[in-house]
Amino acid sequence: MTRRLALATGAAAVFSLALREAGSGYLAIVAFGLLAAALDSEKRPLFAALITAVAWTGLAIPALEGTALVIWWSLPALIAVHGIVWGVAGGVHALFVRKPLLSWALLPLLITGAEYVGSSRLVFGGAALELVAYTQADTILRGLAPWSGTSGVTLAVAAFGTALYLLTKGQPRPAIWTSVLLSTLMAVSTSGMFERRESGTVRVAVVQTADDPVTAMLSKYDDRLMADVMGKFEVLTHNVRERGAELVVWGETVLPGEGDSGRLPVATKRALGAAPVVLAGTRERTPEALFNSTMVWRGSYLELVSRKQVLVPIIESHFDPGLPTAPVPLQGANVGAFVCLDSLHGHISRESVRRGADLLVYVTDDTFAGSTASNWFHLATAIIRAAETRRSVVFANAYGPSALISASGEVVARTRVAEPGFLVEDLPLWTGPTPYAALGNYVGPACLLLLFIALAFAFLVRRSYVHQAPRMG
């Protein structure tokens, strides 16, 4: 028992390194190998559930540790709730250990299914999340994202990890087959088949003032603080304009005035006027509702671009969720814009791409997360969105890191956390759907379907055995 718990804790430790800035996504494969070792021949469903849930905390802690700075109990609550899903996966695995071949084949499906369920807003609402796929933002496995979004990447990580463990047991075949299959898929993915047509480029800039959390929050209510903040925006925006930026992106809820151009302070108008087109986040009040929105300034007034669809539970309970909107043409690009948690859910960006978006923009403000790893996890979600849709991505984080990301998910330029700065790059505008954009995440539901079939089959076999037993006696 101690050995298995030690292996599960080891898996958690290695998982956590896979999501930290200093680590590497490849460590997630090693972590899965350790989890597979911990689950090997474990027949007790409850203990197997505990082992798997313990391993999962390694992903949850770095991804969500920033939330504890806002509401201390949010981290343990999220770990407990989502850990149950992984626990169920581990428990089900224990039901199949008598058939080793089947149990090892099912483990990647179970983990992929658990991640798929965890990411369901139908089940978890605004707290829905998956983590495994985002560990691969810095590895070649993100090249699988265009096939089926996050579930395909998760399945690959889990399959490689399981195969790695079997390799250590002297069973090389699963490793060979997994490597051949996934290498083929990746070779096809990297040959340029998804980039159908480049419709041009746009010179995009991100401006990040990195104001501390208190100043960022209180500036909305104090004219002097707001003038200081907008002074920084003006200087930085002027800098990117001098470098030829056509479209400048600021972070989430940086604009005062609740979306009303008439209520914008003079300092804000001056900062906005430093560039021809500025896309920025703002609270938007309508007679009926309050939204967390993105708006564009083209020289004279604010125009609505999009409204945040996925609201943070509790913290954003005073906001109303937005609905999907069509991309907005800006400087030759069809821009699909999103706010904060919207980046965690691939289907939201996919919908925008299906409506014609050729540039995805995510504005966020992770000031609340301070120097925790949550900021890096957030950036990883934007990288996977780029990879799965094959669209250039702008990630504008008010506190950093901000990034400009190529359509293959490569970070072209990046700012540091908690430091004012800017980025300017030409981003190509690609059109054409990836299999994921066209079909959505089909791997996740397929994994669940296969699991149900396996469970039904196991149940029927067991029932038939129980019925036959008296006659045999």
Place this chain on the structure above:
Amino acid sequence: MLVALVVLTVPAVRSWFTSHAELTARLAPFEFDGRRYLLVRSDETTWVSLQSYPNLEAARTAHPGLKAVERLSHLDANDVLLMQLDGRIVETLFLFTDGTFIKMIEPGVGTVLYKRDYFDATFTGLVSRPSTESRP
């Protein structure tokens, strides 16, 4: 196992404490006490004549035309609000709200920003304002 636990928890605990310490240091100039932020000290604000009373009855006597307000959205800039603070009824001058924070002038303190839950706990619901006929 011990090494794994250290790798798992130490970076998280360290970054949490670092971030928390930074946040606390940033809050100090605004004298945040868990309930309200001080934006501008009393001596820096425009002087306003705001009184305090030992109890609600005394406040009612001083303001015969008190109005009851049920919703935050029904407040207007420059309304005088009756708040229950430190066992007394204190007049404050309402400036602005976005539903999350309430910006007011509190006598003897200055321009402050109340958290919504603190405001809800201290606001008596009574407002002293000119007669409704004179309001648009």
